[in-house]
Amino acid sequence: MRKMIVLVLGGLIIAGFALGITGCGSKEEVMAEPVDDTGIIEETEAISHGDVELYDQPEDIVYIETHQFGEIHFDFDQYRIRPVDEAVLEDAAGWLKDNAGVRMLIEGHCDERGTNEYNMALGEQRALAARRYLIGLGIAAERISTISYGEERPLDPRSTEDAWGKNRRGHFVISE
Amino acid sequence: MFLRRVPARTVFVSALSLVLLAAFASPAPAPEVRLSISKAFGEKVMIALAPFEADEGGVVDAEEVLGVIAFDLKASGYFSFVENRQFLDELEADDRASGRIDFQEWMTLGGEVLIKGAVTVTPNEFSVEGRVYDLGQGRPIFGRRYSGPVDDWRAAVHDLSDDIVRQLTGEAGFAGSKIAYVSNVTGTKEIYIMDYDGANRRRITRDSSIAMYPDWFPDETGIVYTRYRGRRQETYRVSPSGGEPVRLTSFPGLNAFAAVSPRGNELLMSLSRDGNPEIYRLTAAGGDPRRLTYSRSTESSPCWSPDGRRVAFVSDRSGSPQIYVMSATGGNPERITYQGTYNTSPDWSPRGDLVAYITRHEGIFQICTVDVSTKEVVRLTTGSGHKEDPSWAPDGRHLVYTQKQGGKSDLYLLDIYDLEPVRLTSGTGDYLSPAWSQ
Numbered sequence: 001m002r003k004m005i006v007l008v009l010g011g012l013i014i015a016g017f018a019l020g021i022t023g024c025g026s027k028e029e030v031m032a033e034p035v036d037d038t039g040i041i042e043e044t045e046a047i048s049h050g051d052v053e054l055y056d057q058p059e060d061i062v063y064i065e066t067h068q069f070g071e072i073h074f075d076f077d078q079y080r081i082r083p084v085d086e087a088v089l090e091d092a093a094g095w096l097k098d099n100a101g102v103r104m105l106i107e108g109h110c111d112e113r114g115t116n117e118y119n120m121a122l123g124e125q126r127a128l129a130a131r132r133y134l135i136g137l138g139i140a141a142e143r144i145s146t147i148s149y150g151e152e153r154p155l156d157p158r159s160t161e162d163a164w165g166k167n168r169r170g171h172f173v174i175s176e
Numbered sequence: 177m178f179l180r181r182v183p184a185r186t187v188f189v190s191a192l193s194l195v196l197l198a199a200f201a202s203p204a205p206a207p208e209v210r211l212s213i214s215k216a217f218g219e220k221v222m223i224a225l226a227p228f229e230a231d232e233g234g235v236v237d238a239e240e241v242l243g244v245i246a247f248d249l250k251a252s253g254y255f256s257f258v259e260n261r262q263f264l265d266e267l268e269a270d271d272r273a274s275g276r277i278d279f280q281e282w283m284t285l286g287g288e289v290l291i292k293g294a295v296t297v298t299p300n301e302f303s304v305e306g307r308v309y310d311l312g313q314g315r316p317i318f319g320r321r322y323s324g325p326v327d328d329w330r331a332a333v334h335d336l337s338d339d340i341v342r343q344l345t346g347e348a349g350f351a352g353s354k355i356a357y358v359s360n361v362t363g364t365k366e367i368y369i370m371d372y373d374g375a376n377r378r379r380i381t382r383d384s385s386i387a388m389y390p391d392w393f394p395d396e397t398g399i400v401y402t403r404y405r406g407r408r409q410e411t412y413r414v415s416p417s418g419g420e421p422v423r424l425t426s427f428p429g430l431n432a433f434a435a436v437s438p439r440g441n442e443l444l445m446s447l448s449r450d451g452n453p454e455i456y457r458l459t460a461a462g463g464d465p466r467r468l469t470y471s472r473s474t475e476s477s478p479c480w481s482p483d484g485r486r487v488a489f490v491s492d493r494s495g496s497p498q499i500y501v502m503s504a505t506g507g508n509p510e511r512i513t514y515q516g517t518y519n520t521s522p523d524w525s526p527r528g529d530l531v532a533y534i535t536r537h538e539g540i541f542q543i544c545t546v547d548v549s550t551k552e553v554v555r556l557t558t559g560s561g562h563k564e565d566p567s568w569a570p571d572g573r574h575l576v577y578t579q580k581q582g583g584k585s586d587l588y589l590l591d592i593y594d595l596e597p598v599r600l601t602s603g604t605g606d607y608l609s610p611a612w613s614q
Contacts, residue, residue, distance in 0.1 A: 057428035063407050105407055115534055115541060115564050116609070117389070117433065118490065118497055118520045121446060121453050121476035124430045128448060146429045146448065147409055152365075152386050173407070 057145045063105045063173040068095065072130060072170040077114070079125035081133050085170075089130060092172055093137035106130045107171040108148045109155075111164035116150060123148030130170045220256040221344060223249060224287030224311070226268045228304075229294040236329050238295045241304055244330055245291070247373050248337030248351040251598070253573055253591045254344070258285045268292070279314040287311055289344065293336075302329040306336045308343060318343050330375055350570045354416070354613045356380075356390040356399050357587060361605035367401050369416055372569070372576070372612065374587070374600035380418050389433055392613045393460070394440040399611075400424065402432050411445065411462060424462030435479050436460070438614075444468075444478035444487060455489050457504065468506040479531075480504065481524050488512070488522040488531050488548075499533055501548060512546055515553055521565055524548075526614060527572030532556075534564055543577055545592065556592055563588075567612045576600070578608040 069092050072085035081089070096104060108127030110119040127146035135141050156163035225246055230238035249255045258264060263285055271277050271292075282290050290309040296302075307319040320339060322332040334351035341349035353372045358365050362379070365386045370377040381387050383403050390401040398413050401421075409431045412421035425431045429448035436443060443458045447465065455468045455478045469475045473493035480487060481504075488501050491509065496517045500509035513519040518536035525532065530545040537555065541562040544555045557563050561581035568575055575590045579597075585606040589598040601607040 057408070059408070059426065107407075114518075115520050115562075117477050117565070118518075120388075120432050121430070121474045121490075124448050124453050125474050128429070128451060128453075132451070147404075147407055148430060148432075149386075149404075152388075 056142060061103060062176045063103075064176055066172065066174050069172045071172075073165065074126055074168045074170070076111070076164070076168065077122070079108075079122060079129045081129050086133075089133050090137065093134050093139055096134070096139050096143065103143045103145065103175040104134075105145045105147060105173045105175075107173065108146065109153060109167055109169050109171065110151045111167040112151045112154065112159065113164065114151070120148050120150035123150045126168075126170050220254060221289055222256050222258065222287045224258040224264060224282055224285050224290045225249075226264055226271075226290065226292045228292070229272075231295075231297070234295065234297040235326060236295065236297050236302060241293075241295050241329075241333050244333045244373070245306075245337050245340075248334060248349065249340060251351075251373070251574070251589065251591075252337075252341050252345075252347075252349055252571075253594060254341065254347075258287045260285065277309065279309070279311055283311045289317075291340065297326060297329075300326070302326045302332060304329075304333050304336055306340065308340060330371060334371070347571065350574070353570060354392075354396060355567075355576055355587070355600075356392060356416075356611045356613070357607055358388060358390065358609040359605050359607050361603075367399060367414065369399075370600075372589075372600075377601075378418075380414055380416065381421060383421070389609060390611045391434055391436050392611055393436050394438070394614060396613050397440070400434040400436055400443065402434065411443075425458070427465070433477050437480050438482055438484045444480060444489075446476040446478065446489075455487065468502070468504075469509070477521055479522050479524050482526050482528045488524055490520045490522065499531060499546065501531075512548060512551055513553070514551065519544075523566050523568055523575075525568050525572040526570055530572075532566040532568060532575055534566065543575065543590070554592075556590060556595060557597070565609050567610050569612050570614050576610040576612050578610065 070088045072088050073082065075082065092104070096102065106127040108123035108125065110123050114122065124146060127148060131144045131146055134144055154167040155169070156166045225242060228238040228242055246257065250257070267278070267281055288311055290311050291306060293304060293306040295304050301323055302325065303321055303323040305319070305321040308317040309315065310317050320336065322335045324332040331352065337351040338349035341347060350372060354369050355372050356367060356369050359368050364384050365388065366379055366383065367381040367387045367390050368377055368379050380399065385404045387401055387403045390399050392399055396416055398415055400411060400413050402409060402411050408426055410423055411425040411431045411434050412423050414421040425445065427447050427449040430446055430453050433446045434443045441460050443460060443462065445456050445458060446453050447456045452472065454475045456465045457468055458465050468487065471491065471493050473491055476490050478487050478489040485504050486501055487504050488499055490497050491500050494511065498511055498519050499513040499522045500511050502509035512531065513533065516535045516537060519533055521534040523532045530547055532543060532545050534541050535544045540560060541564060542555055542557045543563050543566050544553050546553050561579045564578045566575045566577045573592055575592060576587055577590065578585050579588050585608045586602065587600045587607045587610050589600055
């Protein structure tokens with residue numbers, strides 16, 4: 001019996017030692033390596049995420065509503081550009097090419113379902129998806145800015161499928 | 177998934193020495209005396225809270241003071257109370273008539289601790305005096321007097337409550353803490369502060385915009401928050417006493433979810449300045465952004481571990497929003513939530529062991545905790561009404577959160593062991609996005 005105890009104790013001590021040597025403590029880590037992800041919701045083109053695509057958004061720009069472009073809409077919990085909305089984006093790209101000095105701001109919005117916090121991020125992803133699409137059509141990245149309003153500014157405050165569909169939108173404004 | 181955790185820790189109070197303070201306590205704190213009661217975790221100490229002496233018709237009456245103390249002691253989670261008001265009134269009357277405390281009689285009410293006191297209000301000063309007795313031993317534990325301006329009387333009473341908690345349990349109380357939150361009572365979302373018990377609500381910002389996601393700097397020295405200015409989303413710092421907010425960030429795109437580091441010298445944020453929402457680490461002034469995550473997916477809602485060495489955040493890299501933990505210098509994140517398809521809004525307990533978060537459960541948002549090491553999940557809330565934005569109290573045992581019900585949002589307090597929500601706000605308007613000061 002005593003031999004058993006000694007063996008077990010010895011085994012535990014060795015195991016504990018081994019764990020200690022392999023290092024349960026945290027390592028000092030420097031800047032992160034880019035992570036190559038799989039299983040992501042959508043594949044996108046246009047911007048390589050290995051490059052840091054910084055752009056500037058000068059503060060003195062005044063954006064105004066324009067009624068020349070429609071809005072684009074999104075499926076629930078998605079930020080994928082739907083094929084039916086591509087025409088609107090092509091319209092916008094065409095107009096931007098004809099009006100070289102003008103900048104555009106894309107607003108991303110969500111319906112009220114989902115948490116307030118996550119909807120802010122989702123709204124931004126919607127605006128960014130539209131931005132990527134326009135860049136893919138040849139518009140210079142620094143001409144297009146994004147802003148998310150999450151679920152803060154619904155077009156239709158009701159809690160119906162119809163209202164929710166309207167609220168999940170990308171909206172375009174242009175600089176003066 | 178609904179399991180109750182029972183930690184091995186016990187609430188342990190021990191007698192050290194015998195001290196009796198005179199009715200007017202000396203300014204210097206006296207040596208501490210504690211109860212010789214050992215409580216297993218979850219057992220509560222029963223308190224007989226006697227009516228306090230007070231002058232008639234004061235600006236602040238004794239009933240109100242007692243109500244604050246009772247709320248504080250109950251909220252701490254350690255105490256239960258003798259309920260019979262008539263007996264409490266009678267025994268107190270007898271003591272005042274006889275000029276002494278009849279411990280034997282008090283013990284018949286079932287309490288283990290007796291609290292007596294007095295309230296004095298003059299035009300310039302409010303003071304409350306508390307005297308705490310161990311009924312089992314029939315002797316005083318401590319007595320102290322707290323004074324302050326009349327218009328801040330609740331602060332003095334909260335000080336007494338915190339000292340009672342400290343004396344009887346050895347733990348720090350949180351009765352003096354504050355909650356910052358968002359409300360739209362003025363018609364637009366602004367930042368407000370209130371006492372943790374819902375009193376003394378006051379507006380801090382006047383931006384007439386949409387203000388969101390407040391978070392505290394340590395020692396209540398400031399509040400960081402997000403707002404829109406024109407068509408930009410920006411982050412600001414404002415003093416809890418109000419005044420002109422100072423801008424911290426105005427990057428292109430997302431400037432959201434600023435989380436202040438435990439030492440107050442840094443922020444975590446979600447920014448989309450490089451074309452995708454990612455987690456960044458910045459100075460407390462909003463400068464020197466260092467990117468921590470590199471993923472095509474959405475990275476948001478970062479929060480710090482209490483030792484400042486790790487970060488919990490939300491990522492949908494697996495296809496749905498889940499909670500991840502990584503080193504605060506970046507590196508491979510580890511996923512910590514595996515139940516449910518929508519897990520967001522993490523907040524890391526000051527004790528370091530648990531992360532509170534929101535899960536979508538059968539279509540309703542509920543609050544859960546996950547043990548960072550074991551990944552064990554406990555769901556804390558039930559019932560209809562979406563819950564959002566959990567924020568930990570300094571004790572790592574209580575949470576404040578938003579609950580949407582009947583078309584409006586209110587703030588609730590929850591003890592993660594007792595699981596009985598207490599509503600903190602009422603009245604018109606929505607109350608949401610709370611942050612508990614540490």
